[in-house]
Amino acid sequence: xxxxxxxxxxxxxxxxxxxxxxxxxxxxxxxxxxxxxxxxxxxxxxxxxxxxxxxxxxxxxxxxxxxxxxxxxxxxxxxxxxxxxxxxxxxxxxxxxxxxxxxxxxxxxxxxxxxxxxxxxxxxxxxxxxxxxxxxxxxxxxxxxxxxxxxxxxxxxx
Amino acid sequence: xxxxxxxxxxxxxxxxxxxxxxxxxxxxxxxxxxxxxxxxxxxxxxxxxxxxxxxxxxxxxxxxxxxxxxxxxxxx
Numbered sequence: 335x336x337x338x339x340x341x342x343x344x345x346x347x348x349x350x351x352x353x354x355x356x357x358x359x360x361x362x363x364x365x366x367x368x369x370x371x372x373x374x375x376x377x378x379x380x381x382x383x384x385x386x387x388x389x390x391x392x393x394x395x396x397x398x399x400x401x402x403x404x405x406x407x408x409x410x411x412x413x414x415x416x417x418x419x420x421x422x423x424x425x426x427x428x429x430x431x432x433x434x435x436x437x438x439x440x441x442x443x444x445x446x447x448x449x450x451x452x453x454x455x456x457x458x459x460x461x462x463x464x465x466x467x468x469x470x471x472x473x474x475x476x477x478x479x480x481x482x483x484x485x486x487x488x489x490x491x492x
Numbered sequence: 493x494x495x496x497x498x499x500x501x502x503x504x505x506x507x508x509x510x511x512x513x514x515x516x517x518x519x520x521x522x523x524x525x526x527x528x529x530x531x532x533x534x535x536x537x538x539x540x541x542x543x544x545x546x547x548x549x550x551x552x553x554x555x556x557x558x559x560x561x562x563x564x565x566x567x568x
Binding site for chain 2: 375379380384393395396445452454458459462
């Protein structure tokens with residue numbers, strides 16, 4: 335059984351906005367939505383695991399060949415599910431490319447085997463974050479109904 | 493510091509085929525930890541449950557790989 339959140343954050347927001355906000359926070363930084371819902375340890379474990387997986391992929395394959403929307407469109411879509419990490423890596427990629435063009439410094443391409451492993455790591459990190467987004471939205475959505483289901487039924491008046 | 497960061501971002505690691513296969517292990521561990529962190533009622537259960545799932549994933553993937561290799565060897 336999926337454990338549910340014990341309560342929504344009391345931040346003055348309308349309750350309908352909690353699920354999209356938690357999902358958006360998780361998209362931006364894995365685990366942040368769980369921390370927002372008060373599940374700090376769970377959120378930190380997710381954040382460290384997914385972020386470490388993503389940046390390990392970058393370290394293995396190099397940023398230029400790993401986060402590349404032109405050559406690897408579908409993988410880039412998967413990577414985009416881990417939004418903040420992918421945006422940071424893509425900005426780095428653009429920075430390296432423009433620096434290389436400006437100064438004429440050669441940038442050695444990665445070996446295809448390293449680039450492939452790097453792409454798999456980052457893509458799977460993105461897809462795992464997609465699961466985490468579904469999980470955090472599910473926790474917000476089913477919280478009240480879960481509590482409702484446990485409430486004893488009132489006898490119907492005839 | 494700058495050189496280390498540049499190496500980290502630009503320098504891809506040279507991999508031998510066997511090393512490529514070994515890199516499956518941390519990836520499977522990551523999948524197991526994320527999955528079990530979402531599914532377990534208590535975070536205390538996550539380490540043990542993740543290890544069990546990790547072992548299952550690795551053994552399962554090697555079993556599928558060996559099975560396909562045997563099938564390929566028989567057919568070709």
